[in-house]
Amino acid sequence: MYSPQAANHNLPVEPNRFIGRARDVEELCALFADERVVTLCGVGGIGKTRLALRVAERLVHRFPGGVRLVELARLTRADLVAKELAGVLGVREEGARPLADGLIENLRGARTLLVLDNCEHLVEACAELVARLVASCPDLRVLVTSREPLRIPQELIWRVPPLDLPDARRPDAESVLLFMERATAAGIRISLDVLPDVADLCVALDGLPLALELAAARTKVLSPRQIIDRIGDRFTLLTSGDRTAPARHRTLLATVQWSHDLLEEKEKALLHRLSVFPGDFDLAFAEQVCHDRHLLQHEVLDLLSGLVDKSLVIGEGERFRLLATIRQFAAERLAEAGESDRFAERHLREVLAVQARGLRVTFEEQRMERPDRLEAFQRASALVDDSRAALDWAIRAGDARAGIELCLIAAAPLAVAGDAAETADWLGLLLAMDVSAVDPSDLLMAKSFIAYGLEARDELRQARELAVEGVEGLRAGAYHFRLGVVYAIAVRVLLRLGEREASRRWLEELIERARAHADRFTLAAALLYRSTLALADSRLREAQRHVEEALRAAREHGHPWIIAQVSLQLGVLAEARGDLEAALGHLAAAVPLNEELDNRAELARVLSRSGRVAGQLGDFAAARRHLARSLALAKGTGQRLTIAHCLSALSVLAEKEGDLEGAVLTAAAVQRLRESVGQPASRARTDELMARARAELGDGRAAAMWAKGGELSPEEAAGRVLEQEHVSAVDPPPVRRRTVLTAREQEIASLLMRGLSNRAIGEELVISPATVARHIANIMDKLGFTSRAQIAVWAAEHDLGSA
Incomplete structure (x- = not known):
């Protein structure tokens, strides 16, 4: 069960023992007593991320508002920085309100530490967002890792040094301890007689943690002296290749290049191809995207295991990922081989296939067990980063047809997750391209999905134009699930604009078509709209019939989202009738369903x-x-x-x-x-x-x-x-349904049954019409009603006329 207090941080468990940097950790922890923003700067592989995570873990107890890690390496666009932070914090977009305002609302008032990891490729966007958050949230602290500073006024730049190197006075320096620890973890026991070689190796590698870990992984086949000999040759080659690069950057490139050169050819090929994944991935995904006639699908497992052993791929349970430095290096090698476009295209096609299955299993298939629905929904939701990368590639490649197809099949699970506006943004970019190869029906559907994003931002007039164009252009065609979504979007927009008759007309057409094609998800959603319309017109019994029919369709379909929506509407109707116990029961049923979906x-x-x-x-x-x-x-x-x-x-x-x-x-x-x-x-x-x-x-x-x-x-x-915890002087009286209202409010409700005006009610009760109006507004507020007619129906159902 979800609980906002379940954990005070989202820091990962350390994959292995943290070695050294005791002074660095202590100094950084002390800095946060006064500093607002601390940026750990240094070259890739120097250990910025690992040091930041160690410091953050030590500081958890000092931040009651929580410590939150935001990993940015996989992002490709500056406008996704705020979205990624919002995803970590659980902030959703709200209408036309800037997302940054929601982040400020979340962070203000609670002492919180944000850890923004790998900011260098999005440094301007990170700087702008951090500066705004810090200015608006006095209790916020930010720890940043980046190859370059943010360069904002509140920032303290902390240069991450290499690990201490050995000398005559301290042969067991931090770098030596790290290498020995990682070699032992790889199954190799380093004998004392080769410690001088280990010391020389640590010096040769400048104490860079990533370089040391990669070297330690090779001790299965090479001695420390053999490693030194190979690294020495590689250093000379790369240093002479680019004299403008920082020395440590050249060293790191040499280390990665060296580790890469020791791989078998098929291991190299797989490593290069894995760079198309923006974040973590599983074996099945890697097998589908990375195989060809030179690297067979059944070979991927063993090759991937070998890359994990060599510390070039990190394995976390059933998921795998590349460090940002390794991914960048591998992507450059893939480009040099002229294969970047081919495997980016393979990645796009596989994302399309997985999301299409998610749409089919999650929504289109009928009478499926809820666990199967949930598994498919979670699988599709896990591909958010891959979908973004695939869409980014489709735009760069000029493939509007594939990009629009991906948006349309991924939009439904994204909308359930609250990302309708982002889908609209992608579609806007795609529709601005050459769309001559796109099916006209897909173009109309794309405009409808943009309307959903506009509606979420309260841009209703423009949303109406696109939604109406979508329905009128597509309604003559064959019915399918996404057409039902187009109808539902139009109904929603028209309802918000108060166009009852148009929305009702299309709603009835949608119900008829969904029922004819056994589309139970869409039928349940449409019946909920019908129930809402009936409630707004004070037809409570009719509203109840519609929601009960919606419940049957939702249960037959089995998706927890639609069942939760129906349960909420049942609670609303029960409260409107004054049946508070039943209302509480229906609402309680919706809670675990929403928790299940997070x-x-x-x-x-x-x-x-x-x-x-x-x-x-x-x-x-x-x-x-x-x-x-x-x-x-x-x-x-x-x-x-x-x-x-x-x-x-x-x-x-x-x-x-x-x-x-x-x-x-x-x-x-x-x-x-x-x-x-x-x-x-x-x-x-x-x-x-x-x-x-x-x-x-x-x-x-x-x-x-x-x-x-x-x-x-x-x-x-x-x-x-x-x-x-206020204690009343007397115990509260037993609550009866009728006593939701005061005695005077019950009198006024009973008079509304007779159709009396405010003036007539005032004359009968000897009070002013203005006082009557205030009482009626209070009744509406208590019962959740929006019209006098609803009050009259409620009064009749509770027999207030005889009170």
Whole structure:
């Protein structure tokens, strides 16, 4: 089960024993008492990453907000830096809001250490992002590894030195210890009589950790003296080749070149081809991409094992990866052989094949077991970096057809993961190319998927134009799953624009076609839209029928995402009916499904509503648990509206527990947050709360609390309620469904059943029409309704007319 407190860091387990650098570690740890940004600079292979990870592990206890590692070596575009950090932190894009704002929301207020590893190829983007984050988040610290500094004002540059070299006074220097340790790990025991040769080797390699590890891996077949002899020849060759390169860089290149030259020809070929993978990969992927008639598929396993033994490939369980330095070297050799394009194309085709299978198994196949759906979804999600690299290659190669195909087949799992906007960005780049070879139907579908990304950014008018063009251009063709997605995108955009009739027309057409073709996933999603429309029109019984039909289709399909969505809608409807116990049960069912998918944004929304319902039931402890977890998730994913919903529920909770000051403080924070988002809430409940506060606390005290709450951050306001275990003077009365509303609100709800206007209700109850309006707004806020008609239906179902 996912828990935001499950771990305070995402640092990997050390693959082997850390040797030396005790002084470096101590000095770096001490620096973070005062410094905001520390950049470890040095050539590739000098041990920047390993040193950074060691320092970060030592500092975990000093950063209650967590220590987070962000690996950047595999990224190819500057605009992906913020996205990668967002992925590590769990931040999602929110409408048109810049992603950096969500990152700031996540990092502000908690003492956090970020470790940005391998920044050199994206140094400008990293510098800009780090400077902004540090300026906005006073408690943030950043540890960077790069071959060159960020060159920002807050940065302290720390040059990583080589390991200590042996001399007469200290024959057991750090470099010697590292070489001996790694040789022993390789199964070789170095005898004392060759220690002078080991010392000479460490000096020859300038104490570079990567060079020493590569050399130690060769002790299975070469003695330290033989290694020295071979390295000496290679140093001379490379030094004379490029006199402008730094000395240590030449040494490292010599070391890598030497290690490479000792490989068998087929090992070299495989190493070169593995450079097409931007991150980690598994055996099956390597077998499919890297084989040809010269290197057979069944040979890949043994060759890959040999590369792992020689420390040129790192094996981590069933996954493998190349160090950035080795990958760069191998990519250069692949280019020299004139094979870069061929294997980049092979990589693209294999990514297409795996993602196509993921789309088919995850969504298109019917009546499949949920574990199979989940496995396919996770497999497809694991290819995000490979999909990016493949798309990047398609654009560079001018292959718009393959790029668009990949976007279309990968868009569904990416959308579930919250990456619709990125898919739209890729499609925008591809559609700007020569698309004469692309099928016209794929072009229309691409425009529809761009509309989904625009809708996610609240660019609704442009989204509508593309979505309508997609449906009208494709609806006459044969039905398939992605056509159902095109319909669903158009329905969603039109609903958000308030075009009910057009959305309803296409929704009914979608339901008919999905049912005719047994597309249960799309049918369930469409029935959810139908239920939402019925609820908005206050047709609760009809909304319930549609969601129950959606549940049957979702269960038959088996994907946890659609089942979770249906469970949430069941909870919404149960709450609208006043059946709070049932609402809580449905919401609870959605929680493990979202956890299974690691869908933190949706989980935050479910828990927020769960907290509100639990509070209405008088279970204040459960309400606190749900809302505290929702707040942590919403903050982590940058969802300001979900944070506002949580704060609103906490304000009601505080008032019910008799903590009137906490209720006022939190309500003020809610209003400020909603205004900043551009979605102010109804003031009905706020006006009532402030009237009570003025009566019980006095005008001055109430005004002071409101002003103070408006200055609090969401975290401070929430903490005021969550951390105060208030005990009421009397036990809360048993909660009945009808007592969701006050006595006066029940009276007004019953009069709405008769269709009375605000003025007529005011005359009957001897109150002003404005007061009636405030009561109606408060009823809507409590029940989650949007119209007077919904209140009337609810009142009829609860027999308020006889109250």
